[in-house]
């Protein structure tokens with residue numbers, strides 16, 4: 401993509417977030433933009449980082465790790481790459497937990513005991529040393545859709561209890577959702593509101609601050625910000641259409 405086009409899109413997204421914060425009476429500092437770079441080449445991440453973007457979201461484990469290696473190996477981008485905060489926003493199979501544990505600043509998609517146990521196991525290994533604790537969000541299937549990732553609403557509290565009791569290396573920082581409606585703006589708002597209510601309930605139950613609500617994408621982030629989003633995950637509006645997954 402031409403530098404100028406990326407810059408234009410990026411500035412427009414930042415303005416959109418500013419505007420959504422103003423409309424919601426929130427401070428801009430309460431909302432962090434996660435630029436979703438999945439399926440885009442590492443050079444594009446480098447360009448966005450050059451514009452000042454620091455948080456990037458990836459959905460596929462191997463792709464994400466490869467992209468980071470490529471960035472670090474590119475002499476022109478390596479120093480920029482050091483400051484990037486990587487987020488895992490896609491579904492993680494528990495057999496890939498060891499690759500994910502400690503490699504992302506935040507895993508948005510914890511949705512099962514099996515994955516929690518696998519992450520815990522990887523982090524508790526004696527050689528995991530410096531990895532420390534892994535920040536996680538619990539992904540909730542707010543639309544209660546059968547085929548979709550995320551815990552059903554009624555399974556949220558049991559999953560949170562499990563993590564608290566059995567996974568000392570995982571730190572629950574909040575909740576994440578993908579509503580059943582896409583690019584539908586205000587139609588998604590009741591789902592965002594539901595996620596906030598679930599967070600408030602869980603906060604009381606666990607006695608943890610749970611500051612993060614990861615919700616809102618290109619087509620609906622204003623509604624998410626109005627409902628309290630602290631992390632908005634935006635891909636298409638910044639980088640354009642994604643190439644097909646090969």
Ligand SMILES: *Cc1c(COP(=O)(O)O)cnc(C)c1O
Nearest residue numbers: 436459489617618633634635636
């Ligand atoms: C791809 C993806 C996004 C970004 O979607 P856009 O519509 O391109 O903004 C956000 N969240 C998750 C979980 C995704 O997989």
